[in-house]
Amino acid sequence: MGIVLRQYQEAAIEQIRNAIRAGHRNVLLCMPTGSGKTATASWLIDACQKKLKRCNFMVDRINLVDQTSAVFDGYGIAHGIMQAGNPRWKPYERVQVCSIQTISRRGIWPEGELNIIDECHTVHKTVRDKLAKGDAVNIGLTATPFTEGLGRVYPVMVNVTTTNQLIRDGYLSRYRIFAPSEPDMTGVKVVNGEWETHESSNRALKVVGDVVEEYLKHGNGGKFICSAVDVRHAGALVEQFQAAGIYCAQYTYNVPDDVRAEMIAEFRKPDSAIRGFVTVTAASKGFDIPDLGCVIMARPLRKSLSEFIQLFGRGLRTAPGKEECIILDHSGNCKRFWDDFNVFFESGADGLDRKRIRDRKKRKKEEDSFILCPECKTLHKVMPFCPHCGHEYPKRAAVQHEAGTLEEIVSTGTNSERTQAVWPQIVSWALSRVNDPGKARRLALARYRSWFDRWPQTAFEETKPAAPLKLVINKMKQMDIAYAKARRKAGAS
Numbered sequence: 180m181g182i183v184l185r186q187y188q189e190a191a192i193e194q195i196r197n198a199i200r201a202g203h204r205n206v207l208l209c210m211p212t213g214s215g216k217t218a219t220a221s222w223l224i225d226a227c228q229k230k231l232k233r234c235n236f237m238v239d240r241i242n243l244v245d246q247t248s249a250v251f252d253g254y255g256i257a258h259g260i261m262q263a264g265n266p267r268w269k270p271y272e273r274v275q276v277c278s279i280q281t282i283s284r285r286g287i288w289p290e291g292e293l294n295i296i297d298e299c300h301t302v303h304k305t306v307r308d309k310l311a312k313g314d315a316v317n318i319g320l321t322a323t324p325f326t327e328g329l330g331r332v333y334p335v336m337v338n339v340t341t342t343n344q345l346i347r348d349g350y351l352s353r354y355r356i357f358a359p360s361e362p363d364m365t366g367v368k369v370v371n372g373e374w375e376t377h378e379s380s381n382r383a384l385k386v387v388g389d390v391v392e393e394y395l396k397h398g399n400g401g402k403f404i405c406s407a408v409d410v411r412h413a414g415a416l417v418e419q420f421q422a423a424g425i426y427c428a429q430y431t432y433n434v435p436d437d438v439r440a441e442m443i444a445e446f447r448k449p450d451s452a453i454r455g456f457v458t459v460t461a462a463s464k465g466f467d468i469p470d471l472g473c474v475i476m477a478r479p480l481r482k483s484l485s486e487f488i489q490l491f492g493r494g495l496r497t498a499p500g501k502e503e504c505i506i507l508d509h510s511g512n513c514k515r516f517w518d519d520f521n522v523f524f525e526s527g528a529d530g531l532d533r534k535r536i537r538d539r540k541k542r543k544k545e546e547d548s549f550i551l552c553p554e555c556k557t558l559h560k561v562m563p564f565c566p567h568c569g570h571e572y573p574k575r576a577a578v579q580h581e582a583g584t585l586e587e588i589v590s591t592g593t594n595s596e597r598t599q600a601v602w603p604q605i606v607s608w609a610l611s612r613v614n615d616p617g618k619a620r621r622l623a624l625a626r627y628r629s630w631f632d633r634w635p636q637t638a639f640e641e642t643k644p645a646a647p648l649k650l651v652i653n654k655m656k657q658m659d660i661a662y663a664k665a666r667r668k669a670g671a672s
């Protein structure tokens with residue numbers, strides 16, 4: 180069976196060929212999850228071997244070898260698998276499938292004029308060294324090109340379509356985000372840019388009950404995948420689901436490979452007995468269940484846009500009878516990454532200023548602002564009514580002075596009691612600091628926003644000031660000092 184390419188896939192191949200003709204050896208092919216990266220790569224491999232050349236497809240996990248091999252079988256591409264003890268060991272085949280882990284261990288890269296490196300946003304040393312040699316054409320595949328320095332490894336990027344375009348064309352599923360609750364992450368220690376696991380899991384455990392309840396409410400009984408902080412949290416989620424009569428399976432690293440393979444095989448069946456997978460990271464790469472109807476985010480991520488988009492993307496495959504994918508966010512991730520993922524889904528990696536996308540605070544576009552519907556908890560773009568339940572937002576002109584801050588009139592519904600209690604105290608502090616009510620309002624909002632990275636739930640004018648506690652006064656002092664320092668710095672340079 181030949182490979183029939185979609186128009187944008189053909190365009191991608193054309194651009195890759197142009198880059199190679201222009202003398203480039205290392206090319207990054209960036210395509211959204213579900214856009215058929217493997218199909219496009221398979222076409223390239225097929226074309227290469229038809230010219231009697233050798234080529235290799237490198238996967239980033241040993242357990243993805245068989246999956247890729249099956250895809251090649253489906254396309255009728257003869258190939259061998261380079262892996263000890265594999266029955267498909269056929270070194271004479273021109274096409275080889277192998278894992279980077281196997282290559283790293285052996286220290287020998289298989290011969291070939293073309294290497295395709297799957298999930299290349301994880302840059303392994305073996306790959307980096309190989310690419311630096313320049314002795315073959317190397318094409319890296321990824322849906323999330325956010326790794327720092329990726330552009331140095333692959334100087335040319337081909338990016339022909341975006342998630343939103345694919346949704347508009349019907350190649351990817353539409354989605355709807357509900358954000359019913361989120362754990363309070365205030366004060367959790369940060370390790371390597373992410374929240375410390377154990378404490379994160381403690382916080383996340385507090386909303387486990389909500390997760391199941393909201394799935395029952397919005398999940399339409401569909402197949403789901405649910406992210407968890409760690410194995411303990413995953414276990415608690417599984418128990419809670421089982422208690423509600425929803426059969427689901429824990430898909431984490433401590434489950435043996437062969438059991439996981441069986442679980443996947445069962446889950447793939449249209450009438451699978453398993454309703455959902457609870458996973459930490461095991462399913463973020465190469466996990467492909469098209470009829471997944473619901474993605475549950477229960478693992479709060481602080482920085483990893485990549486991880487967020489990978490998980491999101493799992494739900495966007497289309498399947499017969501699938502109308503849309505429900506995203507149930509119990510992690511706060513959709514709010515935290517709102518600007519980033521909306522820009523990326525709309526403009527893709529081409530329009531993406533990588534420095535800017537990492538530094539979220541610098542970019543603030545009005546059209547990217549979101550509202551959480553207080554009625555149904557749908558997270559949506561700013562508009563006069565909720566697109567899901569039709570809830571109409573009250574027109575409160577008093578708080579709409581500043582463009583792009585419409586969010587401030589909207590309840591997020593999920594703030595911790597602590598941050599809610601702090602707002603009236605900041606209002607009181609600001610009123611005692613400046614006489615002008617307009618200035619006091621702006622000051623209070625700015626301080627609250629900079630402290631909690633979100634807007635308060637109640638408008639300034641409607642908030643009854645409360646005497647500030649020492650904690651709040653100290654925090655305001657700290658901020659005074661920090662701003663004074665920043666001003667001096669700005670003045671000095």
Ligand SMILES: [Zn+2]
Nearest residue numbers: 552555565568
């Ligand atoms: Zn609504």
